Amino acid sequence: MLTxxxxxxxxxxxxxFARLEAPATLRAPLAELAQAHGVKGSILLAREGVNGTIAxxxxxxxxxxxxxxxxxxxxxxxWKESPAETMPFGRMKVxxxxxxxxxxxxxxxxxxxxxxxxxxxxxNALIADPDVAVIDTRNDYEVMIGTxxxxxxxxxxxxxxxxxxxQANKDRFAGKRIAMFCTGGIRCEKSTNYLLGQGLNAVYHxxxxxxxxxxxxxxxxxxxxxxxxxxxxxxxxxxxxxxGDYVTCGACRxxxxxxxxxxxxxxxxxxxxxxxxxxxxxxxxxxRQRQMTLAAARGKRHxxx
Numbered sequence: 592m593l594t595x596x597x598x599x600x601x602x603x604x605x606x607x608f609a610r611l612e613a614p615a616t617l618r619a620p621l622a623e624l625a626q627a628h629g630v631k632g633s634i635l636l637a638r639e640g641v642n643g644t645i646a647x648x649x650x651x652x653x654x655x656x657x658x659x660x661x662x663x664x665x666x667x668x669x670w671k672e673s674p675a676e677t678m679p680f681g682r683m684k685v686x687x688x689x690x691x692x693x694x695x696x697x698x699x700x701x702x703x704x705x706x707x708x709x710x711x712x713x714x715n716a717l718i719a720d721p722d723v724a725v726i727d728t729r730n731d732y733e734v735m736i737g738t739x740x741x742x743x744x745x746x747x748x749x750x751x752x753x754x755x756x757x758q759a760n761k762d763r764f765a766g767k768r769i770a771m772f773c774t775g776g777i778r779c780e781k782s783t784n785y786l787l788g789q790g791l792n793a794v795y796h797x798x799x800x801x802x803x804x805x806x807x808x809x810x811x812x813x814x815x816x817x818x819x820x821x822x823x824x825x826x827x828x829x830x831x832x833x834x835g836d837y838v839t840c841g842a843c844r845x846x847x848x849x850x851x852x853x854x855x856x857x858x859x860x861x862x863x864x865x866x867x868x869x870x871x872x873x874x875x876x877x878x879r880q881r882q883m884t885l886a887a888a889r890g891k892r893h894x895x896x
Contacts, residue, residue, distance in 0.1 A: 729820075
């Protein structure tokens with residue numbers, strides 16, 4: 592386990608597909624343990640497994656991860672760690688879900704089979720092959736701020752749209768090997784299982800996802816362009832998992848690419864969502880931003896942010 596000198600905190604991102612017979616009974620003990628150790632973040636529980644990102648001291652985060660690993664079938668849980676100077680979450684949330692990553696395909700089962708894992712050190716050689724089609728399985732707003740050179744962007748707004756995109760575009764990839772990637776690897780567990788179920792055999796995915804690649808592959812040898820979107824207050828990270836330069840729009844939650852735009856108003860609007868909300872919504876967003884500003888002036892965090 593990585594450790595960091597104070598005042599650094601540890602951020603751990605993880606998932607594991609294994610059968611949870613009664614996830615509802617695990618929710619409260621897990622939440623109480625995390626809160627008792629000052630750990631914050633978000634964890635999803637479903638019958639298919641667990642998915643989460645949490646932050647706290649290195650020791651506290653390890654306590655929570657050890658608790659999950661003690662569940663039957665979860666001893667092989669692995670996670671990716673990165674440092675944070677400040678707490679990137681406002682609270683601890685443990686939620687029950689139908690799926691830990693929503694694809695909406697009941698026949699997809701990553702515990703049965705998945706594509707071929709490719710280690711970060713071997714990824715560059717694979718995606719440089721002209722016979723390989725590289726597909727980014729993330730949402731459009733994530734792809735917008737960074738992706739691998741030459742990768743195909745499906746333009747999906749949610750992972751649930753991926754199967755329909757594949758069905759509409761699969762003829763483009765006849766005779767190709769398929770290499771897919773996502774932030775931490777979880778979406779590729781399902782997308783590769785889905786493609787295998789569609790009759791493909793040469794399906795590959797980046798082991799550990801973009802985060803593991805950015806951690807292990809030096810920038811000088813990297814084929815990654817831009818930053819990687821993460822689902823916490825850091826918004827994005829770069830090589831070495833160093834926090835990036837983006838902020839999140841307080842309205843639509845997309846990363847803001849141009850804070851100098853006249854269409855951007857902190858906490859209220861960005862160029863991407865300027866036509867998506869009513870005047871009443873904007874008034875509500877402005878009041879929320881005002882409360883957040885007041886809370887920050889008192890050295891506190893407004894949890895509505």
